[in-house]
């Protein structure tokens with residue numbers, strides 16, 4: 173690049189940085205003013221005269237408090253706006269932009285130059301020195317090279333003639349490199365970005381978003397956006413930039429709290445939680461499916477990730493599990509709920525002081541007394557209303573009871589004061605005052621009954637769920653799922669026995685909650701507008717249907733790699749078919765990402781070969797060592813090789829994760845390393861933090877993560893002997909960015925027998 177261009181660009185950069193600094197001063201002043209105003213109002217708040225002597229006085233006081241509160245809220249908002257503005261400006265001061273585009277919009281218009289950065293910046297209204305990477309026009313940077321490029325605007329597509337694409341690397345206000353490109357996003361820049369060592373936190377990729385990723389990020393049309401992407405193809409990266417983009421595109425109408433991301437485990441949440449703040453946005457709501465369901469059933473111990481993982485590896489009830497995960501089963505729950513509109517709803521007595529207040533039979537009679545236009549939700553509300561009326565009648569008659577009279581007479585002054593609360597105490601007669609107090613006493617006594625009614629505690633969901641399970645064979649043909657009556661009954665017994673011990677599988681939890689929601693007429697969380705599900709291949713169709721039901725107004729973005737199904741295995745392919753029936757095909761878009769950015773070419777070529785009939789994968793052109801495979805007869809030889817590799821990785825400044833199949837295996841490795849004086853952190857649960865240094869992680873927690881170097885601990889035939897573990901082994905190996913070492917004791921896993929030997933170094937030979 174000619175020096176004059178660099179000099180010229182540096183001058184431009186200096187001028188922009190100067191203006192950013194001036195804007196920072198203004199933002200700081202705004203923050204101070206807002207903070208001062210807030211203090212003044214707060215002081216005035218304290219001085220508001222509380223006049224509660226008369227009704228007018230109370231209304232005046234309330235109005236003046238409300239006005240103060242409104243002013244306070246406004247100041248708080250302007251304070252927040254100015255603070256986040258300053259935050260963006262401070263980022264822009266260091267790296268104002270990363271690209272420049274020159275283009276012409278139609279021959280009649282003048283050519284324009286724009287600079288693209290992390291946030292927009294204007295020195296006067298409509299004079300933008302920097303465009304936000306999410307602005308419509310910025311799309312041309314990601315979507316094409318030079319020449320005619322069409323981009324989407326809120327008013328429809330626009331075409332421009334791109335004449336120059338210039339990329340910059342800027343650090344602390346100085347241009348490090350500048351180059352022009354005619355490619356979409358220059359490989360040089362991508363190569364630099366990918367060359368960095370791994371971190372315990374994922375980073376944003378806005379400077380190097382690829383064209384296919386940009387399609388995902390800027391999609392506004394699909395109700396279902398399904399992204400099938402090879403390991404390391406940037407699905408997670410793209411989806412996080414998509415959240416940032418959506419928050420920008422729908423600013424004012426969408427908040428981070430209306431976006432939910434379901435992630436595979438907590439560890440992963442920790443790994444990605446810096447990306448949005450780095451982009452100047454708040455994090456969306458992040459949770460795992462287990463957390464989502466378990467928070468609704470706090471008394472139940474829902475099967476954990478680890479339990480679920482070991483349950484799938486044993487073969488028990490496999491067909492039953494497949495049935496419970498199917499869309500057909502979801503429809504069975506729906507059909508069963510519809511049936512409850514006619515019969516079989518289970519109730520519990522409502523009791524008052526250990527006596528039956530309304531019997532379950534009476535409740536059933538009320539419930540089924542409404543005509544067929546009443547569906548589950550309003551049938552329940554109507555029942556509730558009738559029960560409340562019964563309660564009120566009872567309260568009115570109970571007032572005359574002897575115990576009430578005695579209680580009122582024995583009230584202390586404090587108790588009387590509490591009963592009156594803020595009520596005015598002017599009564600026409602003693603009789604009226606007595607009735608007031610008596611009513612309060614009775615209402616207090618009947619509080620548990622009132623709660624039982626208002627919270628629908630008279631529904632017997634546990635008995636109902638048991639009844640449902642027993643009823644299933646009447647609603648579908650078990651044979652279709654290769655399940656015998658006996659197997660089904662055994663599984664029901666096991667589920668109910670577990671339930672008595674407060675334990676439930678994830679599949680049962682989903683069905684239980686869905687049934688509960690139908691019985692109570694819940695319609696889901698309507699305020700949530702976007703739902704993202706990462707690693708969707710590990711969800712069952714039932715779970716997805718339940719999430720769709722639970723977020724009825726949301727658009728869904730599902731990301732997955734059918735090659736990495738660690739729970740559902742071969743069923744994952746049928747998932748796609750089931751999904752297509754859940755959403756309108758017109759509003760469904762499937763995007764495939766085939767290029768893997770995470771690993772070197774050597775690692776991607778090797779991992780690709782591990783798969784049989786795998787989805788398409790191409791490696792990004794970045795070279796490194798071939799994977800190494802070392803098989804030894806003894807544990808001690810394996811340990812020695814492990815320690816050698818850790819030393820080599822440390823020397824090369826590469827962070828290593830040792831991935832074992834189970835927690836027990838990882839614990840044994842951790843013990844061994846500790847005894848040898850080698851420092852490594854064992855990740856036992858998903859609630860731990862990813863610390864720097866060597867980690868030891870069980871396979872089911874490594875999902876979605878990446879490390880410079882991976883050591884697969886014990887890829888022997890005894891540990892990975894079953895064909896169903898192929899995708900798991902693939903998932904583990906594909907976590908490696910630069911180094912992959914596979915260690916095995918005894919005999920190497922047969923899953924590697926067809927892998928081309930030219931793709932790895934066999935140390936045993």
Ligand SMILES: Nc1ncnc2c1ncn2[C@@H]1O[C@H](COP(=O)(O)OP(=O)(O)OP(=O)(O)O)[C@@H](O)[C@H]1O
Nearest residue numbers: 377380381382403404405406407408409769770876
């Ligand atoms: N356009 C890009 N520019 C720079 N880095 C990228 C780009 N796309 C992906 N990457 C990097 O590639 C790595 C893998 O991306 P990511 O974790 O999003 O892939 P994934 O498809 O979710 O993988 P997996 O399914 O294996 O978990 C990350 O380090 C990410 O930052």
